[in-house]
Amino acid sequence: MISQPTAENIEAAIEDIRKKKPAFANIAKAFRELLIRRALLKAEMALPDQVFKPDPVRFSQGVSVWLQDSLIFSEDYPRKAIDRLFPAMGKGFPRIAPDLNILKTAITKKRFAPETIIEAILKGQEDLVTETASRLGMAPGLLQFVSLQVMKPFLEKLSEAMAPRIAHLDWHRGNCPICGAYPELSFLSTDAGQRWLRCSVCAHSWRYIRTRCPACENDDQSRMETLFIEDLPQERAELCHRCKHYIVSLDLRKCPQPVVFETATLTMIHLDVISQNKGYVPMATSAWNMMN
Ligand SMILES: [Zn+2]
Ligand SMILES: [Zn+2]
Known part of the structure; x- marks a missing residue:
């Protein structure tokens, strides 16, 4: 939620x-x-x-x-x-x-x-x-x-x-339908585990194909990687080997209480650090991945 x-x-x-x-x-x-x-x-x-x-x-x-x-x-x-x-x-x-x-x-x-x-x-x-x-x-x-x-x-x-x-128009891109910026967060919804992206500039969220990289539209799973720490499987970083971008993601189905996105991302900076140390760059520059 x-x-x-x-x-x-x-x-x-x-x-x-x-x-x-x-x-x-x-x-x-x-x-x-x-x-x-x-x-x-x-x-x-x-x-x-x-x-x-x-x-x-x-x-x-x-x-x-x-x-x-x-x-x-x-x-x-x-x-x-x-x-x-x-x-x-x-x-x-x-x-x-x-x-x-x-x-x-x-x-x-x-x-x-x-x-x-x-x-x-x-x-x-x-x-x-x-x-x-x-x-x-x-x-x-x-x-x-x-x-x-x-x-x-x-x-x-x-x-x-x-x-x-x-709301009634189709949008299949990895950047925001309203402002055009790239997402700062990917999340799976509580209902059917649909994947949504949240915009780094205007905070709009839109549906996106679950297995695709929003930055380069790579579909090849062998060229993607997911990082997480064992105790917190709901918080992940999705890395694309093709374009070298990453995005942090949240599985809302596994979150014990309602999530406030603005603060949830602050507690995922360890995933930003790990991803950036591996040579990956964030899909969008966000407050927390820039100020750490
Ligand atoms: Zn936007
Ligand atoms: Zn990519």
Whole structure:
């Protein structure tokens, strides 16, 4: 079962990690306030004005909804989001505090807009991320992490509004039907053990073929590998030998209680470490696999 990522559920899930998985208490503590504040910001946001009408033909050809049109961001959202989220980020990750200060000034003085980084990520414009990071004097990964954290409540809200509009359309790709980003998590549902992928940018989930690599569509089982530790068979890393990507996965049928995805992934970082040490790269850069 999946538990909604409300501030209360996130708080309870993090308390649960502290009690039952103390090895992950520190990482959970670092993310605690950021995740709670993100959930609160999202909850208080009105449904976005922008309505997308996906073109069924382009959609069936694999063009994600937001890539068919330009995203419209409200002008005051980023400033509101940094006021709410930066203190939590600075507290959870003290070593990035100087970078947060630089970004806060740049955003306030309109020298930088975090939404440009999101558009660059979705359109695969890595050069733009690198150039902007070098202009601001910080690592590209860090700029990407902070921009995504700031924009996530807005993007998730917009994605939620979009989901019912594509529910009747077929999608067979390994990237997100709504925003086009790659998944951060794969999970098997409690009902029939169907496989779902969860988007690293907008948090949308979609069905996907169980035995296929979402990154390169490899179907050959002899070129895939699953890693897990004996005590926790429900938590796994799926490695593709063909494209050298991996994704962490959860079997919800074997999870003893409802799962809050935002916090469940924090307790799977050992699988990220093992996979990355073996030379595999995550399918999508996520907060926890970048900050560890
Ligand atoms: Zn998405
Ligand atoms: Zn692959």
